[in-house]
Amino acid sequence: MTIEDAQRRSSGATVDTVAETGVDSTVAQQRNTALAGAVPAGARVRPEHARRHNRALVLQTLYRANGLSRADLAREVGLTRVTISDLVSDFLDEGLVIDLGIRPDARPGKPATLLDINRTGFSIVGLDLSNSAVFRGVVTDLDGVVVERAEVSVGGTRGQEAVDAVFALLEDLIGRATAPIIGVGIGSPGIVDLDGTVVSAPNLGWTEVPLQHLVAERFKLPTQVANDANMAAQGERSFGGASTDMMLIRVGRGVGSGVVVGGNLVYGSGFAAGEIGHVVVGTDGGEKCACGKSGCLEVWLSSPRLEQVVAEHGDEAREAALREAGERLGISLAPIVAALNLGEVVLAGPHNLLAGPLLEGTAETLRSRTMAELHGNLTLRMTTLGRDIVVLGAVVMVLTGQLGVS
Amino acid sequence: MTIEDAQRRSSGATVDTVAETGVDSTVAQQRNTALAGAVPAGARVRPEHARRHNRALVLQTLYRANGLSRADLAREVGLTRVTISDLVSDFLDEGLVIDLGIRPDARPGKPATLLDINRTGFSIVGLDLSNSAVFRGVVTDLDGVVVERAEVSVGGTRGQEAVDAVFALLEDLIGRATAPIIGVGIGSPGIVDLDGTVVSAPNLGWTEVPLQHLVAERFKLPTQVANDANMAAQGERSFGGASTDMMLIRVGRGVGSGVVVGGNLVYGSGFAAGEIGHVVVGTDGGEKCACGKSGCLEVWLSSPRLEQVVAEHGDEAREAALREAGERLGISLAPIVAALNLGEVVLAGPHNLLAGPLLEGTAETLRSRTMAELHGNLTLRMTTLGRDIVVLGAVVMVLTGQLGVS
DNA sequence: TTAGTTAGTAAAGGTTACTAACGAACTAAT
DNA sequence: ATTAGTTCGTTAGTAACCTTTACTAACTAA
Numbered sequence: 001m002t003i004e005d006a007q008r009r010s011s012g013a014t015v016d017t018v019a020e021t022g023v024d025s026t027v028a029q030q031r032n033t034a035l036a037g038a039v040p041a042g043a044r045v046r047p048e049h050a051r052r053h054n055r056a057l058v059l060q061t062l063y064r065a066n067g068l069s070r071a072d073l074a075r076e077v078g079l080t081r082v083t084i085s086d087l088v089s090d091f092l093d094e095g096l097v098i099d100l101g102i103r104p105d106a107r108p109g110k111p112a113t114l115l116d117i118n119r120t121g122f123s124i125v126g127l128d129l130s131n132s133a134v135f136r137g138v139v140t141d142l143d144g145v146v147v148e149r150a151e152v153s154v155g156g157t158r159g160q161e162a163v164d165a166v167f168a169l170l171e172d173l174i175g176r177a178t179a180p181i182i183g184v185g186i187g188s189p190g191i192v193d194l195d196g197t198v199v200s201a202p203n204l205g206w207t208e209v210p211l212q213h214l215v216a217e218r219f220k221l222p223t224q225v226a227n228d229a230n231m232a233a234q235g236e237r238s239f240g241g242a243s244t245d246m247m248l249i250r251v252g253r254g255v256g257s258g259v260v261v262g263g264n265l266v267y268g269s270g271f272a273a274g275e276i277g278h279v280v281v282g283t284d285g286g287e288k289c290a291c292g293k294s295g296c297l298e299v300w301l302s303s304p305r306l307e308q309v310v311a312e313h314g315d316e317a318r319e320a321a322l323r324e325a326g327e328r329l330g331i332s333l334a335p336i337v338a339a340l341n342l343g344e345v346v347l348a349g350p351h352n353l354l355a356g357p358l359l360e361g362t363a364e365t366l367r368s369r370t371m372a373e374l375h376g377n378l379t380l381r382m383t384t385l386g387r388d389i390v391v392l393g394a395v396v397m398v399l400t401g402q403l404g405v406s
Numbered sequence: 407m408t409i410e411d412a413q414r415r416s417s418g419a420t421v422d423t424v425a426e427t428g429v430d431s432t433v434a435q436q437r438n439t440a441l442a443g444a445v446p447a448g449a450r451v452r453p454e455h456a457r458r459h460n461r462a463l464v465l466q467t468l469y470r471a472n473g474l475s476r477a478d479l480a481r482e483v484g485l486t487r488v489t490i491s492d493l494v495s496d497f498l499d500e501g502l503v504i505d506l507g508i509r510p511d512a513r514p515g516k517p518a519t520l521l522d523i524n525r526t527g528f529s530i531v532g533l534d535l536s537n538s539a540v541f542r543g544v545v546t547d548l549d550g551v552v553v554e555r556a557e558v559s560v561g562g563t564r565g566q567e568a569v570d571a572v573f574a575l576l577e578d579l580i581g582r583a584t585a586p587i588i589g590v591g592i593g594s595p596g597i598v599d600l601d602g603t604v605v606s607a608p609n610l611g612w613t614e615v616p617l618q619h620l621v622a623e624r625f626k627l628p629t630q631v632a633n634d635a636n637m638a639a640q641g642e643r644s645f646g647g648a649s650t651d652m653m654l655i656r657v658g659r660g661v662g663s664g665v666v667v668g669g670n671l672v673y674g675s676g677f678a679a680g681e682i683g684h685v686v687v688g689t690d691g692g693e694k695c696a697c698g699k700s701g702c703l704e705v706w707l708s709s710p711r712l713e714q715v716v717a718e719h720g721d722e723a724r725e726a727a728l729r730e731a732g733e734r735l736g737i738s739l740a741p742i743v744a745a746l747n748l749g750e751v752v753l754a755g756p757h758n759l760l761a762g763p764l765l766e767g768t769a770e771t772l773r774s775r776t777m778a779e780l781h782g783n784l785t786l787r788m789t790t791l792g793r794d795i796v797v798l799g800a801v802v803m804v805l806t807g808q809l810g811v812s
Numbered sequence: 813t814t815a816g817t818t819a820g821t822a823a824a825g826g827t828t829a830c831t832a833a834c835g836a837a838c839t840a841a842t
Numbered sequence: 843a844t845t846a847g848t849t850c851g852t853t854a855g856t857a858a859c860c861t862t863t864a865c866t867a868a869c870t871a872a
Contacts (some may be wrong), residue, residue, distance in 0.1 A: 271747070273745065334685050341677070454827075512839075519851085837853085
């Protein structure tokens with residue numbers, strides 16, 4: 001069976017049984033008809049595809065508001081009240097939308113009945129594999145509110161063992177979910193292709209591991225696997241309110257990033273977009289990097305190196321050192337910010353290291369190396385999502401993939 | 407009347423008369439129903455929108471092939487033969503598609519009748535305003551084959567005078583077109599927003615000039631105005647066969663670029679994507695730039711500066727100087743290539759300056775400053791479109807906007 | 813009490829693309 | 843030459859979808 005077959009089986013109408021996961025199969029089946037990505041890009045549109053699109057649009061609108069009537073929805077999305085009623089009645093049958101009762105305020109005319117997404121009626125499982133010492137996972141509701149947490153220590157486990165650790169963590173989380181699970185999202189380090197195959201993740205010893213296929217097959221749940229930094233960028237977009245042209249920089253043992261252009265994640269020609277850790281910074285050398293080159297961004301900015309800088313220096317020298325690391329980041333980012341005319345750059349990583357002089361150094365450098373007239377409206381800030389940024393991104397990917405919502 | 411109104415009028419069903427341009431208004435009207443962009447992103451899909459999408463898809467498929475039967479189209483696009491026949495019969499009525507007669511080869515079954523886009527039955531007008539000394543324009547057929555050329559000298563004209571020069575050039579070209587014109591594309595320097603308003607073009611003295619609106623209004627033709635480098639990137643994508651993740655660098659008096667990600671042009675948060683000319687390169691200073699900073703990319707790479715370098719040096723020193731300019735370009739590009747995982751970078755500009763040591767210097771620098779494992783499959787090359795790159799890009803924008811073809 | 817407004821539903825209609833079935837026109841085998 | 847099989851394009855009927863039109867229900871304001 002190919003990965004595609006598995007995907008179709010796990011997310012299509014032919015799911016035979018999902019009893020072990022506690023998901024009502026009828027609901028899962030119908031809900032999947034809301035799939036936003038169901039119309040392959042550049043493919044023909046049949047009436048059912050149009051319907052799916054409109055379903056997703058209504059769900060999206062409901063998701064972003066809280067409490068809209070059918071008439072509100074009609075005005076918002078541009079369909080007629082009749083059509084909206086029809087769509088909503090499907091949603092109500094499926095349990096995806098709930099009736100909040102009559103709108104309280106006093107206006108002329110028949111009072112509206114408010115509707116909302118059944119935000120706590122379903123669960124999503126999100127995993128973060130980016131820390132090679134411990135895999136962390138959560139169960140959230142549709143709003144991304146964490147209701148369960150779990151983690152497994154994976155100090156140094158690699159290959160199939162690491163895959164088994166993922167399975168174990170999922171088993172745990174899925175068992176603890178009380179509401180039906182609409183999907184699983186997993187942020188993995190390394191290069192991940194569009195099918196959710198981990199092409200290469202050196203830290204985990206993975207090469208061409210079809211993780212999405214494996215998880216979907218084993219747990220019979222719609223699954224999304226993507227690069228951790230890309231997922232973080234998605235998380236910041238949806239739950240952190242970042243703009244449509246932004247970049248998220250993740251600083252940890254290495255330095256990675258996720259790039260969003262026009263509201264869409266960038267994958268790149270070889271699914272390696274965002275991998276900026278080993279780009280040489282500046283024209284004045286720099287320390288030797290593990291990759292063989294000298295002066296890579298990771299040499300300046302990885303958290304071990306920053307920790308060391310902080311430990312070795314006194315207060316003032318420490319601030320200067322952090323500022324310099326920030327400047328190096330700014331030097332790398334300037335061409336990217338200019339080429340993409342980014343509106344926002346967000347940093348994620350150890351707050352104590354990044355949030356002070358480092359961030360200022362980056363901001364200052366970006367200002368001095370780009371044209372203020374063109375790129376002056378750039379916002380540079382820390383993430384507000386904390387350590388959950390990757391798992392929340394995974395949740396967003398599931399929401400987008402299964403409901404067309406983000 | 408707002409710009410939006412003008413747009414709707416010029417490209418919608420309410421065009422009253424287009425007699426002076428030689429376009430049959432009925433045809434123009436019907437053809438516009440093929441508009442690919444007619445469904446606003448994120449908006450509801452009605453049956454007619456689905457139809458438009460499918461129309462565009464069929465046209466696109468025909469455009470890329472040469473000579474397909476209805477049955478071929480059905481297989482290719484995924485619609486049934488019945489539906490294809492229906493769509494094709496519309497196209498035949500509108501004159502957009504022509505019957506090539508029966509397929510010559512001998513196979514079992516009823517012989518197929520081949521169809522093709524009526525490639526020479528319609529014209530497109532493309533303008534390039536990027537040279538502030540002379541505006542150049544062409545009339546092409548749907549294949550981008552130039553059938554007429556014209557230019558006007560505009561040495562130093564600015565503001566309304568420059569707009570009038572555009573009008574005069576268009577008047578000339580439109581008068582010379584023999585086939586009905588499906589649209590006008592204009593590549594302008596400076597910042598151009600999505601409505602085709604030139605937000606700022608210092609060389610032409612333009613600020614907030616609604617050029618697209620003005621041209622559409624005056625000539626009653628669907629019009630597309632965009633940044634010159636962005637149009638060049640579009641041209642290279644379609645007629646130069648560039649890949650879906652690429653960047654086109656234009657070297658002239660200044661340095662600009664167009665960025666394509668996932669097959670789509672990047673506009674950026676302030677429509678200033680691609681403006682990399684005034685990003686500081688390296689950490690070792692550089693000559694003072696007109697913008698006030700030192701060591702901008704434009705200081706190293708603008709064609710006047712390169713001309714000067716070539717003039718002042720002997721053979722060997724010249725090569726080294728050109729190579730160094732190339733290296734500077736490579737230093738700027740490395741973070742962009744890595745962040746976007748670009749598959750291709752294309753240079754456009756004076757061939758004698760760019761094609762030799764400069765290109766080699768850039769390639770070498772990109773190799774040495776990025777990770778070969780990730781970005782090793784990058785292609786760096788000169789454009790094959792020559793001086794017509796911008797006007798051809800303008801033609802592509804019209805094709806895409808009016809027929810959904812590219 | 814009446815007029816006006818708004819929400820939601822019902823019935824009918826038009827568009828779109830589908831399936832099923834067929835004739836036309838060919839090749840290949842007998 | 844006949845027959846079988848294939849492929850093309852069309853016709854007829856159907857299902858899905860959204861719309862328009864028209865209605866009832868339920869409220870506010872005068």
